């Protein structure tokens with residue numbers, strides 16, 4: 370294929386033999402599909418917004434109402450959460466199937482599609498009944514039995530990049546979904562682990578170069594999650610705008626009514642007011658640069 374960065378660890382042979390379904394068939398090849406009425410890979414840049422965790426029924430209803438009226442296309446929120454360490458603070462209460470029930474209620478009452486994480490195949494039926502998109506978290510990017518089971522459910526899947534994974538391994542994991550005949554796959558960059566030279570400025574490094582790099586190889590839409598990548602609220606706005614400029618097909622943002630009191634990662638969510646301003650700015654930028662829109666007007 371022409372116009373590819375020559376230094377990649379992905380050879381033309383890889384493209385043909387390792388991920389033929391994920392690979393572009395020609396330079397213009399781009400997947401465009403709808404999920405619950407929202408178009409991906411087209412002229413709208415969908416926004417996923419919500420708390421890190423479905424902390425309570427009250428919280429998820431409040432967030433759903435607010436982010437929907439501000440312009441989010443999907444409500445995000447984990448009921449099943451992967452935590453780096455096994456210890457829980459008092460505030461922290463993983464709501465699991467209760468959280469999934471509240472997501473189901475909020476979807477029905479407020480009318481906003483849902484993206485939520487799945488960690489274990491045994492909960493697939495309950496989660497798939499509620500979720501419009503199944504989120505495979507970064508830590509499960511190479512959990513092939515989980516990925517295959519989710520793919521077979523026929524539900525759209527968002528595959529987060531593991532923070533240590535190459536583009537080659539990420540596309541390989543996406544191929545596991547397509548090979549099951551499930552074509553509604555969204556890739557999500559969420560920051561990569563960085564060498565010690567960067568540790569003083571960030572926990573993760575938002576790899577924005579992977580957006581154009583992925584687009585040279587694959588027809589799948591790629592979205593960016595600046596909340597997890599920066600881990601730091603004051604940087605979320607600039608990195609969201611940079612993600613749009615880099616060509617992201619969507620943005621995932623953590624939004625919480627009282628960010629400092631978020632039960633998980635309280636340094637990263639933004640509040641409703643900041644979300645409102647950010648969505649307007651992203652819309653302006655997307656219009657100016659690409660004639661695409663974010664706000665559905």
Ligand code: PEP
Pocket residue numbers: 421447451486505506507508529559597
């Ligand atoms: C999340 O989106 O809630 C999450 C846990 O993200 P990641 O898998 O990227 O850490």
Ligand code: MN
Pocket residue numbers: 421597633634
């Ligand atoms: Mn998180």
